[in-house]
Amino acid sequence: xxxxxxxxxxxxxxxxxxxxxxxxxxxxxxxxxxxxxxxxxxxxxxxxxxxxxxxxxxxxxxxxxxxxxxxxxxxxxxxxxxxxxxxxxxxxxxxxxxxxxxxxxxxxxxxxxxxxxxxxxxxxxxxxxxxxxxxxxxxxxxxxxxxxxxxxxxxxxxxxxxxxxxxxxxxxxxxxxxxxxxxxxxxxxxxxxxxxxxxxxxxxxxxxxxxxxxxxxxxxxxxxxxxxxxxxxxxxxxxxxxxxxxxxxxxxxxxxxxxxxxxxxxxxxxxxxxxxxx
Amino acid sequence: xxxxxxxxxxxxxxxxxxxxxxxxxxxxxxxxxxxxxxxxxxxxxxxxxxxxxxxxxxxxxxxxxxxxxxxxxxxxxxxxxxxxxxxxxxxxxxxxxxxxxxxxxxxxxxxxxxxxxxxxxxxxxxxxxxxxxxxxxxxxxxxxxxxxxxxxxxxxxxxxxxxxxxxxxxxxx
Numbered sequence: 001x002x003x004x005x006x007x008x009x010x011x012x013x014x015x016x017x018x019x020x021x022x023x024x025x026x027x028x029x030x031x032x033x034x035x036x037x038x039x040x041x042x043x044x045x046x047x048x049x050x051x052x053x054x055x056x057x058x059x060x061x062x063x064x065x066x067x068x069x070x071x072x073x074x075x076x077x078x079x080x081x082x083x084x085x086x087x088x089x090x091x092x093x094x095x096x097x098x099x100x101x102x103x104x105x106x107x108x109x110x111x112x113x114x115x116x117x118x119x120x121x122x123x124x125x126x127x128x129x130x131x132x133x134x135x136x137x138x139x140x141x142x143x144x145x146x147x148x149x150x151x152x153x154x155x156x157x158x159x160x161x162x163x164x165x166x167x168x169x170x171x172x173x174x175x176x177x178x179x180x181x182x183x184x185x186x187x188x189x190x191x192x193x194x195x196x197x198x199x200x201x202x203x204x205x206x207x208x209x210x211x212x213x214x215x216x217x218x219x220x221x222x223x224x225x226x227x228x229x230x231x232x233x234x235x236x237x238x239x240x241x242x243x244x245x246x247x248x249x250x251x252x253x254x255x256x257x258x259x260x261x262x263x264x265x266x267x268x269x270x271x272x273x274x275x276x277x278x
Numbered sequence: 279x280x281x282x283x284x285x286x287x288x289x290x291x292x293x294x295x296x297x298x299x300x301x302x303x304x305x306x307x308x309x310x311x312x313x314x315x316x317x318x319x320x321x322x323x324x325x326x327x328x329x330x331x332x333x334x335x336x337x338x339x340x341x342x343x344x345x346x347x348x349x350x351x352x353x354x355x356x357x358x359x360x361x362x363x364x365x366x367x368x369x370x371x372x373x374x375x376x377x378x379x380x381x382x383x384x385x386x387x388x389x390x391x392x393x394x395x396x397x398x399x400x401x402x403x404x405x406x407x408x409x410x411x412x413x414x415x416x417x418x419x420x421x422x423x424x425x426x427x428x429x430x431x432x433x434x435x436x437x438x439x440x441x442x443x444x445x446x447x448x449x450x451x
């Protein structure tokens with residue numbers, strides 16, 4: 001027994017090394033892909049504050065661009081309003097989905113962002129006190145941005161759409177084909193579409209929008225336009241690349257989308273799933 | 279080590295970690311070359327430090343960086359690995375005349391070519407661990423290796439420049 005302790009003491013550096021590597025490995029496996037409340041990421045109070053202060057300095061250099069974006073969005077919304085007021089009939093009992101109050105939008109500012117890694121995240125300056133919850137979708141005027149990963153009181157961390165394990169349920173607008181968007185990890189301006197069967201006639205320039213089936217994003221939020229379409233002789237599915245409509249290099253203000261009916265939808269579907277499995 | 283020396287090291291640690299989080303994090307060239315300048319702290323630690331201390335320091339530094347990078351575990355694993363290998367590697371490439379009168383393995387105490395031979399393999403290993411864990415496997419092997427290679431060159435370049443600016447003889451020691 002004494003010799004064992006002597007042995008461990010003699011090679012203590014190696015055993016400390018092993019211990020620390022096991023701890024790190026455990027963190028890598030158990031932490032990164034879970035949506036869980038966690039203190040050890042950029043939504044923690046300290047990291048969030050550091051990033052917020054850094055952003056406060058950078059803000060001054062982006063003012064002109066942010067202003068331009070806001071003006072453009074205003075114009076878009078005003079135009080839409082002008083069209084909608086003509087089409088919505090007063091005596092109609094059918095309320096459009098967007099007006100029924102199912103979705104609520106919370107404005108947030110991106111204080112930290114990355115695009116060049118395999119798993120990209122960004123940090124927002126809004127947290128649980130503003131009503132942010134885990135799993136909410138994040139969009140900006142140009143399209144889909146990501147999904148909230150973890151929340152603290154004042155900050156939240158979100159998966160960017162440029163994250164190799166974030167899947168978004170989308171439709172090809174013209175053909176109504178349901179498929180999945182997933183980032184391949186290389187080019188931050190484009191994303192891949194998976195599970196588009198070969199009998200669909202896909203062309204370049206087609207619009208890709210969210211399907212609304214995952215209850216994270218409302219139906220019809222833009223993701224991008226089809227950039228290239230390829231298919232192998234024997235493959236079942238297309239290889240499709242989509243040019244992202246949102247510019248991930250310069251994110252400023254975003255909207256976090258809460259779906260009030262998500263729980264209802266999920267519980268209903270789970271029941272069905274259980275019945276199906278029996 | 280006396281206490282003023284410890285204080286100096288803490289200051290250097292804060293400078294390295296802060297510059298990584300505030301500046302170097304967004305410094306990416308051609309979507310390939312990343313700057314992980316904070317590793318320089320571990321590479322430039324004095325020679326007198328014990329093996330246990332350097333392991334714990336590497337682990338702690340990696341942890342702080344991971345919190346800010348949202349990649350818990352990744353930098354911890356890489357930093358612990360090179361903290362473990364550093365003494366072994368230092369032994370293996372002992373310069374002619376040994377480490378007499380050498381305070382830390384930096385350009386000012388030894389030579390530029392010696393520093394490159396010392397720092398580049400360790401940096402390469404560190405970045406390889408970080409990028410392969412991040413990619414989640416070897417399925418993009420050549421893309422990842424090219425990233426690792428470019429990032430090693432960029433980081434070592436920045437480290438050498440920093441040393442000529444701040445670690446020059448007589449100013450910092």
